[in-house]
Amino acid sequence: MSKIGVFPAAGGLGGSIANHLSKLVPASQLILIARKPENLTEYEKLGATIRKADYDSPETLKDAFKGVDTLMLISYASFEIEHRIKVHRLAIDAAIVSGVNHIFYSSLAFAGLTDTSVAHVMGAHLQTEAYLSSLTDKISFTVVREGIYSESYPIYTSWFDPSSPNNEITIPHNGSGPGVAWVKRDELGEATARLITSYVKNPAQFKYRNEKLLLTGQKEYSLAETVAILGRVLGRDLSIREISIDDYVKLEHGGLHTYHGVDLSREWATAWEAIRRGETAAITEDIKEILEREPEEYEVTIRKLIG
Structure with a gap:
């Protein structure tokens, strides 16, 4: 029985993928890996193998993927570039040494289907994609550029808080189009899980190899x-007031743009460009074809989330 690994299998997207995989294949086929494996006990009770590993503890990656045939690699959760690239490569290399045959990698929807982006947050993804492309003599891969989560609207609206809303949203953008093709995170998780099971059932016919x-x-x-x-x-009644990037950087973000002690507010502002x-x-x-239904509309998701 081909084993499917998910790392990290906790968190928003990883947790969603693990949940949907558990409904599509026997739990005994799953190897779920996370920094806090205690959060995965429900799957262990169903028969899944649970392991501990952490991007920030490279030594834990060495044995994390043993026995895994197909790996769902969730990207490191930040928008740094160099550190993300480093840990992604360590995980990919460990997967290859462990005998993984195919890696699904969760990239991001900046850049559309091109290979260039002005968004800082996309930098590590593009380089990780390129790294995977350079390894096809050792492993096959599928890059899944996950759309911009409907639930992530606070990041793009200066951390708008519906529980304590300001009527004016100050961002370095005037609000006009082009815009964002928002998509519900759990539907991304479901579609990705369906892609993985499609590959596992028939690798030779999988069109995204x-x-x-x-x-x-x-x-x-x-x-x-x-x-x-x-x-x-x-x-x-809410409105957008466009401000300069310099003024955005000066706003109080409560450390939400800080990673490893470095304030990346200016780097994040490239997302609006x-x-x-x-x-x-x-x-x-693609998501409609994979789910075999229309994905949930943005306003429906938002009403369920905060309405």
């Missing part, structure tokens, strides 16, 4: 439309 695909929502929303929906759900250039406006029907 050594390819990338883009999973997106089916409608593009400008940031102004995004904010209007937030206002409609909350029953408030990427949106302005249309990088997050690309739409494909």
